[in-house]
C-alpha cells in the first residue's frame with residue numbers, strides 16, 4: 075500500500091516537473107485575461123437627477139433620480155479646495171501610489187489580525203472607488219484582495235484626476251445625497267466650485283461618516299473632524315493662518331435644505347423632450363427669472379380677485395436669441411392648474427398678429443403707413459367682423475388702425491393682402507400651431523381665429539427684431555450651445571421698421587393704475603391682444619434689446635369679464651419691463667430700403683395732382699407701388715360754390731372747379747362723425763342732377779316720434795321690437811344703428827330685431843350710397 079502511495083506521489087512529482095511551467099503559464103494567462111477585463115466599461119451606471127442650470131451655471135431646478143437618490147451627473151474634475159481636502163483626509167499618498175498603499179495595507183492587515191476582526195480599512199481613494207462601484211460589499215479579506223487588484227487595474231485605465239472625480243461624484247454624503255454636487259447644493263446652496271475651505275473640508279470628511287450630518291446630533295463630532303482636517307491643511311501649508319482661523323469659525327451646515335425650484339416648467343419641458351437625468355445648462359438668467367416669477371405672483375394677487383388664475387411670461391434677448399426668463403405659470407400652492415406650462419399651450423391669438431400683417435402689407439406696397447383703410451360695418455362672405463368698441467370711423471389711417479387694434483380695417487387688409495400668403499408668412503415665422511389650411515381659419519385668422527403659443531409669439535417677434543437690427547435671425551432658444559441655425563430675413567426691413575414705429579403709438583396704460591412707474595420716455599413697440607369670449611389676454615413689447623411677452627387667463631379656458639390684453643396683461647408687461655435695464659436705444663432706420671414720397675395728408679396715399687395738402691414722408695421703397703389718392707377730385711359748382719352743376723344746366727365757363735375730398739357715401743357717413751371738418755358734396759342745383767336723389771328706402775316701423783309700450787320679463791328686461799324698412803331696389807343693403815350702436819345689416823327683407831331699453835332712442839338706417847334716415851321713438 076505504501077508502495078502504491080509512493081508510486082503516485084513520485085508520478086505526481088514527475089508530472090509536476092513536466093507541466094509546472096505550462097500550468098504556471100496557463101494560470102498567469104488566465105489571471106492576465108481576468109485582470110485586463112475585470113473592470114466594466116461603465117463603472118457607474120446609476121440613474122441621475124435632472125438638473126437645470128442657468129446660463130452662468132447657477133442651479134435653477136433639480137429633481138430626484140429614479141432610484142430616490144439626489145445624485146447629479148458625474149463630474150469630470152474636482153474643484154481645487156475640495157480635491158486637496160479629500161486627498162488630505164482620505165489618502166495623502168493618492169497622487170504617488172499606484173492604486174494601493176501597500177505600507178498602510180500591511181499595517182492594517184496586522185492590526186486586523188491582532189484584533190480578530192476587520193477594524194482598519196487602509197483603503198486608498200482608488201480602492202474606495204471600487205467599493206462604491208461594488209455598492210459597498212462586506213469587508214472581508216478576500217473582498218479586500220479583490221479591491222486591491224481592481225484598484226491597480228483602475229489606475230491603469232484612468233488618470234488620478236478622473237479617479238478623484240469618480241470618488242467625488244459617487245461618495246455618500248448622508249441620507250439620500252450622493253456625490254459632491256448634490257451635497258454642495260443641498261448643504262450649502264452653491265456649486266462645489268464656490269465652496270469655502272471650511273465647507274470643502276466638511277464635505278471631505280462626510281463620506282467617511284455620513285451619519286454625522288444628522289440634524290441636531292453629532293454636530294460637535296463633525297465640527298471636530300472638520301477642524302482636524304483644517305489643521306492639517308494649515309500645517310501642510312495649503313492654507314495660511316488667517317484662512318485657517320476664519321475657516322474655524324464657520325458654522326457646520328444644518329440639515330440639508332430642499333433644492334430651489336426656480337424654473338419648474340422649463341425643467342418639465344426638457345424632461346418631456348427626453349432630457350431626464352441630464353444636467354442641462356439653459357439660457358435663463360436666474361436673477362431675472364426670479365424677478366419675473368415674483369412679478370407674476372404679485373400680479374396674480376390682483377387677477378385672482380376676478381378669478382383669473384394662470385399666467386406666463388417670457389423674456390428673450392434680441393441680440394443673442396437667448397430666453398432669459400421662462401415662467402410657465404404662477405408658482406403658488408393656492409393656484410389651480412399651476413403645473414400647466416402656459417408658455418407652450420396653444421391659445422387664441424386675439425389681435426397680436428395684426429402688426430405682422432401691417433408689415434407684410436407695407437412690404438407688398440398695398441398700403442403706406444398713413445393710408446386710409448375702410449372702417450364701416452362690413453360683410454366678407456359669411457363673416458361679419460365687429461370692432462371691439464362696436465363703433466366705426468368710416469376711414470382710418472393704417473398706423474392708427476394698428477395702434478387702436480381695429481378689427482374691420484385689418485380684415486379688409488388681410489382680404490387684400492391674401493389669406494393664403496399671410497398663412498404662409500406665419501409658418502415662416504415659426505407659428506407651427508397654425509397647422510390647418512388657411513381656409514379653415516378664413517379671414518378671422520387676423521382676429522384670433524387661430525391658436526398660437528406664447529413661445530411662438532416671442533419667437534416670431536424676436537426674429538423680426540433680429541432681422542431689422544442684425545440683418546439675419548436665429549429666433550429664440552432655451553439651451554446653451556444649441557442656438558438655432560441662422561435664418562435669412564423674411565420681411566423687408568423698412569416695413570419692419572414702420573411696424574415697430576406704429577407699435578410705439580399704442581397709448582400706455584393710464585396713470586390711475588400701478589404701472590405708471592414705468593419710464594414713459596423709453597421708446598417701446600408693444601401690442602395687446604384679447605381673444606373672443608375674454609379667455610386670453612396677451613401683451614408683447616419689443617425693443618432693440620429685448621422681447622417681453624405675457625399671457626394671462628385660465629388654463630381651463632374659462633373666460634372672465636375684464637380679461638383683456640390691456641387690463642389684465644399689459645400692467646404685468648410694464649412691471650417686467652421695469653425689471654430690465656433698457657438702454658434707451660431704438661432701431662436704426664434702414665435708409666437704403668426707404669425712400670421719400672409726397673403723400674396726400676388726408677388720405678395718406680401717394681399724392682395726386684389734386685391733393686392740395688401734401689407732405690413728404692419716408693416710407694419703405696415698396697410703397698412707391700401704392701396707388702395714388704382717389705379721393706381728391708375736381709367737381710363742378712356754381713360761382714357761389716353752393717350747388718353742384720353739370721353741363722346740362724350751366725355753361726362750363728361759368729362754373730367753378732374746386733377740388734373736393736370725396737369719400738364713398740357709407741364711409742363718409744361714419745367719417746364725418748369723427749371729422750367735423752369733413753364737407754359733404756354740395757347739393758345738386760335744381761334741374762342739374764344727373765341721377766334721382768330720391769331716397770332708395772324709408773323706415774316703416776317704428777314711425778317717427780311714436781311711444782312704444784314693451785312688456786318686461788321677470789328680470790326687468792324689455793321685449794324686442796322688429797324695425798322695418800322698405801327699399802325700392804332689390805340690391806339695396808341697409809346698415810342699422812340704434813343710438814349710434816351698430817345693429818347689423820339687412821338686404822332684400824329689411825327687418826331687424828332689437829331690444830331698446832326704456833327711454834328715448836334714435837334709429838338710423840343707411841344704404842350703401844350713404845343715404846340716411848333717422849327716426850326717434852320712446853319706449854315706455
Ligand SMILES: [Zn+2]
Nearest residue numbers: 674685703706
Ligand atoms: Zn388726396
